[in-house]
Amino acid sequence: MSKMVDIGIVRYGAYMPKYLLERRLIAEAWDFPSIPGGISVSNNDEDSITMAVEAGLDCLGELDPSTIDGLYFASTTPPYTEKQCATVIANALDLRNDILTMDITDSTRGSSIAMARAYETIKSGNAKLILVIAADKQKPMPESMFEYQYGDGASALLIGNIEVVLSILGYSSTADNVIGPYKRAQDDYVRQFETKHEGLYGYNRNMLAAFKTLFKKLKVDPATVRKAALYATDPRMASSIGKKIGFKSKAVEGVPFLEFGNTGNAFALMTLMLAIKRAKTDDLIAFGNYGDGADAFLMKVLDKSALLNLRKLSQGIVGYKNTMIPLKSYPAYLAKKKLLTTERYTRKASPVRTWRDEKFLFRLYGMRCRKCGTVQYPIFRGCIECGAKDNSDEVKMKRNGKIFTFTLDHLVGGNYYDTPTPRCVIDLDDGGRILCDMTDVEKPEEEVHIGMDVELTFRWQHPGANFHNYYWKCRPVRFSNKPEEEEE
Amino acid sequence: MGRQGIRDRVAIMGVGYLKFGESWEKNAEDLLMEAVYNAYDDAGIKDPQAEIDAGWVGIQYYFTGLSGSALADYIKLYGKPMTRVENFCASGMDAFRNAANSVAAGTADIALATGVEKLMDEGGSGLPGFREFGHPVLPLPSAPAMFSMAATRSFHKWGWTKEDIARVAVKNHANGVHHPMAHFRKAVDLDTVMKAPMISDPLGRFDCCAMSDGAAALIITTPEIAESYAHSNDYVVVKANALAVETMTPWYKPSYTFTEFTSTVKAAEMAYKEAGITNPKKEISFAEVHDCFTITELIDCQDLGFSDPGKAAEDLKNGRFNADGEQPVNISGGLKCFGHPIGATGCRMLVELTKQLQGRADGLQVKDPELGLAHNLGGAFTAAAVTILGKKE
Numbered sequence: 001m002s003k004m005v006d007i008g009i010v011r012y013g014a015y016m017p018k019y020l021l022e023r024r025l026i027a028e029a030w031d032f033p034s035i036p037g038g039i040s041v042s043n044n045d046e047d048s049i050t051m052a053v054e055a056g057l058d059c060l061g062e063l064d065p066s067t068i069d070g071l072y073f074a075s076t077t078p079p080y081t082e083k084q085c086a087t088v089i090a091n092a093l094d095l096r097n098d099i100l101t102m103d104i105t106d107s108t109r110g111s112s113i114a115m116a117r118a119y120e121t122i123k124s125g126n127a128k129l130i131l132v133i134a135a136d137k138q139k140p141m142p143e144s145m146f147e148y149q150y151g152d153g154a155s156a157l158l159i160g161n162i163e164v165v166l167s168i169l170g171y172s173s174t175a176d177n178v179i180g181p182y183k184r185a186q187d188d189y190v191r192q193f194e195t196k197h198e199g200l201y202g203y204n205r206n207m208l209a210a211f212k213t214l215f216k217k218l219k220v221d222p223a224t225v226r227k228a229a230l231y232a233t234d235p236r237m238a239s240s241i242g243k244k245i246g247f248k249s250k251a252v253e254g255v256p257f258l259e260f261g262n263t264g265n266a267f268a269l270m271t272l273m274l275a276i277k278r279a280k281t282d283d284l285i286a287f288g289n290y291g292d293g294a295d296a297f298l299m300k301v302l303d304k305s306a307l308l309n310l311r312k313l314s315q316g317i318v319g320y321k322n323t324m325i326p327l328k329s330y331p332a333y334l335a336k337k338k339l340l341t342t343e344r345y346t347r348k349a350s351p352v353r354t355w356r357d358e359k360f361l362f363r364l365y366g367m368r369c370r371k372c373g374t375v376q377y378p379i380f381r382g383c384i385e386c387g388a389k390d391n392s393d394e395v396k397m398k399r400n401g402k403i404f405t406f407t408l409d410h411l412v413g414g415n416y417y418d419t420p421t422p423r424c425v426i427d428l429d430d431g432g433r434i435l436c437d438m439t440d441v442e443k444p445e446e447e448v449h450i451g452m453d454v455e456l457t458f459r460w461q462h463p464g465a466n467f468h469n470y471y472w473k474c475r476p477v478r479f480s481n482k483p484e485e486e487e488e
Numbered sequence: 489m490g491r492q493g494i495r496d497r498v499a500i501m502g503v504g505y506l507k508f509g510e511s512w513e514k515n516a517e518d519l520l521m522e523a524v525y526n527a528y529d530d531a532g533i534k535d536p537q538a539e540i541d542a543g544w545v546g547i548q549y550y551f552t553g554l555s556g557s558a559l560a561d562y563i564k565l566y567g568k569p570m571t572r573v574e575n576f577c578a579s580g581m582d583a584f585r586n587a588a589n590s591v592a593a594g595t596a597d598i599a600l601a602t603g604v605e606k607l608m609d610e611g612g613s614g615l616p617g618f619r620e621f622g623h624p625v626l627p628l629p630s631a632p633a634m635f636s637m638a639a640t641r642s643f644h645k646w647g648w649t650k651e652d653i654a655r656v657a658v659k660n661h662a663n664g665v666h667h668p669m670a671h672f673r674k675a676v677d678l679d680t681v682m683k684a685p686m687i688s689d690p691l692g693r694f695d696c697c698a699m700s701d702g703a704a705a706l707i708i709t710t711p712e713i714a715e716s717y718a719h720s721n722d723y724v725v726v727k728a729n730a731l732a733v734e735t736m737t738p739w740y741k742p743s744y745t746f747t748e749f750t751s752t753v754k755a756a757e758m759a760y761k762e763a764g765i766t767n768p769k770k771e772i773s774f775a776e777v778h779d780c781f782t783i784t785e786l787i788d789c790q791d792l793g794f795s796d797p798g799k800a801a802e803d804l805k806n807g808r809f810n811a812d813g814e815q816p817v818n819i820s821g822g823l824k825c826f827g828h829p830i831g832a833t834g835c836r837m838l839v840e841l842t843k844q845l846q847g848r849a850d851g852l853q854v855k856d857p858e859l860g861l862a863h864n865l866g867g868a869f870t871a872a873a874v875t876i877l878g879k880k881e
Contacts, residue, residue, distance in 0.1 A: 374743075376742060378626070407632075408686075408689035409636070423629050432742070433741065
C-alpha cells in the first residue's frame with residue numbers, strides 16, 4: 001500500500017476590519033444591560049466580497065496566484081444573490097480563469113463545507129491548491145440583542161497537497177433541518193427562534209453526532225486531542241460541548257466571541273487559527289463547525305517549525321486583531337454598517353426648476369409674441385419664430401387641441417412596457433404647440449391619427465429627485481357634450 | 489457665413505479609421521489611438537509632437553470622454569490646443585469645421601480633426617437619455633420617436649408609405665455588404681425591413697441605425713503644406729463647410745413642418761454658396777447623408793436639393809441614389825451599415841469622401857467623382873453640418 005499523500009492546510013490568512021465597537025456603547029445607546037468586549041465593525045465601503053479579497057491576499061502572501069486551482073467562497077451575506085461572488089474575488093486575487101469556483105451560502109457551516117469540498121477535490125486529483133475563503137458582514141437589527149452578537153471579518157485557508165502543514169485525517173458531517181437563525185429572502189435582518197431549543201436540539205445534538213462518527217471512523221480517542229477549535233456563539237457553549245464530546249477541558253480553545261463578536265462563516269476558522277498558534281509536531285487538532293448540521297474535522301500537525309513559519313507569511317487573525325481601533329460612538333457604527341436608512345438625492349430631476357417654471361408647467365401658460373403674433377408654449381424670453389426678445393404677453397393655453405404629428409413609441413426608457421405610448425405634437429385651440437404623451441387610450445394603433453381631437457390632463461410623471469413630478473399629458477376627448485348640455 | 493469662406497484653402501492630407509461595430513474589448517482610447525495613427529501613417533506624419541499643431545475631437549456622451557483631455561490623453565499628445573466638440577450627431581463634422589477654420593486662419597499649420605464614440609460602454613439599448621441634465625418634466629422623446637414624428641407627417645403630406653422608407657434600408661445595406669469597415673455587411677430585402685419589430689411607429693428595427701463604437705480621424709493642412717507630404721499628388725480640398733443650429737424643441741414651434749429639416753436646408757444653402765454650386769443635382773457627384781433613420785435620408789435628399797419636394801421616394805425607387813445611379817447616396821452603406829457612434833460619424837463620412845475622391849474607396853467606388861458632399865443632422869433636427877470636398881486643382 002502506497003503512502004497516503006497528505007492533504008490539508010498549507011497556509012492561512014484573515015482579515016479584520018479596522019474598527020471595534022465596545023458593547024458598552026450599544027448598552028448606553030439603548031439602555032440595555034451591558035456585556036463585556038466588543039464587535040468588529042467594517043467600514044461603509046466594505047462587504048463580504050472586499051473582506052474576502054483582503055483575507056485571500058493575506059493568505060497568499062508572496063505565493064504565485066497562478067498556482068491556485070480553485071476558490072470556494074462561504075458567506076451568509078453575499079453581496080450578490082445572483083452572480084457568483086467567488087469569480088469577483090478570484091478576479092481581484094489575480095487567479096487563473098480555468099479554476100474551480102463556487103459560492104456556498106445560507107449557513108454559517110459554509111466555511112467547513114468549503115473545506116470538505118476542497119479536500120475532496122484535491123483527493124480526486126482535480127486540483128492541487130484550493131483557496132477557501134469565508135467572510136460575513138451581518139446586518140443586525142438596531143435596538144436588538146443581535147447587535148451584541150455579530151462582528152465582521154474574513155478567514156482564508158489554502159487547502160492543498162503540497163507543503164501541507166496541518167494534515168486532514170478525516171471529517172464527518174450531519175445535516176439537520178434545525179430551528180436556528182434564519183433570514184427569509186424578503187427579510188432585512190436575521191431572525192432567531194428560542195435559542196434554548198436550538199442549543200439542545202440543534203447545536204449539541206449535531207456537534208456530538210458529527211464528532212462521535214468521526215472518532216469512531218478514525219479510531220481515535222478524543223482525549224488525545226491537543227486542541228479543539230469549536231464554533232460557538234458564547235464561550236460556555238464550547239467548553240460544555242467539548243466536555244460532552246470527550247476532549248480534555250484545557251484542549252478546548254476559547255472562542256473570540258467576546259473579543260470581536262461572531263463573524264459568521266469566518267468565525268470557526270478564526271478560532272482554529274488561534275487554536276493552532278502553539279501546537280507542536282504530531283499534535284491532533286479537532287475542528288468543529290455548526291449551522292443546519294455540523295462538520296467535524298480531525299487534523300494533525302506535520303511540522304511545528306512549518307506551522308510557526310506560517311505566522312511570518314501572513315498577518316492572520318492575530319496580526320489584524322492588534323491593529324484595530326475603537327469606534328467613538330454608537331452612531332458611528334450605524335453609519336459604517338449602513339443601518340440608517342437614508343434617502344439619497346438623485347439628479348434625475350431638479351425640484352427648483354419645477355418650482356421656477358410653475359407658470360407654464362402647472363398653470364399651463366404660454367405667450368403671444370407682440371412682434372409676430374405667434375402664440376407659443378412654454379414661456380420663453382425670446383420668440384421661437386421671430387426671435388424678438390422680451391416682447392410678449394402671457395396667455396393661458398387652451399387644454400384642447402388637434403394632433404399635428406405623432407409616433408407610437410414602443411420603447412419607453414429602453415424597455416418595452418405600457419406600449420405603444422403615443423407621443424403627440426398638438427396644435428392647441430387658439431394657438432400654441434405642445435408635445436405630450438397620450439394616456440387613457442386603449443387601442444392607439446386604431447385611435448390615434450393626425451387631426452385627432454385631444455384634451456390635456458394633469459398626470460404624475462416620475463419620481464425623480466424623490467419628488468412626485470407632475471405634468472400634462474393628453475387623452476382622447478372624454479366627453480362629447482359640455483356638462484350643461486347633458487340630458488336629464 | 490463670412491465673406492471669404494475657406495474654399496480651396498484647406499487640404500486633407502491623410503485619413504484614418506477602423507472597423508465600426510460592437511467593440512466590447514476596446515476602450516475609446518484604443519479606437520481613437522488606432523484611427524489617429526492610421527491617419528498619421530496615411531499622411532506621412534513621422535513626429536506628431538513636432539508636426540501636429542492642434543486637435544479637435546467630436547464626442548457626444550460623457551462616458552466616452554471629457555474635455556480636451558479626451559484627445560490629448562487618448563493619443564498622448566500634450567501641450568497643444570485640444571478641444572472637445574459636442575453638437576449632437578454633427579459633433580464629428582463640427583470638430584472638422586473647427587480644425588479647418590483654424591488651418592484657414594493660420595493658427596494651426598497641421599491640425600487633427602477626430603471623432604469617437606463608445607456607445608457599448610454605456611450599456612443601454614438605444615441612445616442614453618438627456619433626462620438627468622434636461623428639464624424635469626417637459627417631455628423629451630427618444631431619437632426614434634422624434635424622427636417617427638417626421639415620418640408620420642411626411643406620410644401625411646407626401647403620401648409616402650412604409651415601403652418608400654424601407655427602400656432606403658435595402659439600398660444602403662446592399663452597399664454596405666462591400667465595405668470592410670462597416671458594422672453590418674448583410675443585404676436585406678424589402679419584406680424583412682417591412683416586417684421587422686416596431687421601434688417607434690412607423691419606424692421599425694431596420695429603419696433605425698444601430699448603436700456602434702467607432703472612431704475616425706483626418707489630418708488637415710493648407711494645400712501648400714500638403715504638397716510636401718505623402719498625398720502631394722492627390723490630396724483633397726475643402727470646397728465648403730457649414731453648420732446650422734435650430735431649436736432643440738421643434739414641437740413648440742408652430743411653423744415647424746416636420747417634413748423638412750430647416751437646419752439642413754440652411755447649412756446646405758451656406759455650403760452651396762461657398763462652393764459656388766447652383767445645381768446640386770448635377771454638380772454633387774455623390775453624397776454621404778445622415779441616414780440615422782430611413783425617413784431621414786429621404787428628407788435629407790430633398791433638403792440638400794437632390795430631389796424636388798416630395799419626390800425623394802420616387803427618385804430612390806427609380807434608382808437615382810443607387811451605387812450605380814446618377815447620384816449615389818450613402819455608397820458606403822451609411823449609418824444603416826456603419827451604425828452611429830455619434831462623435832465618429834461625421835469624420836467617418838469625410839474619410840469616405842476623401843478616399844472616394846482619391847479613387848481608393850474601401851467599399852464600392854464611385855465612378856470618376858468630382859465633388860462629394862457629407863451631411864450630419866443631430867438632436868431634434870437641431871444641428872446640421874454640410875461639407876463639400878473636391879479633388880486637388
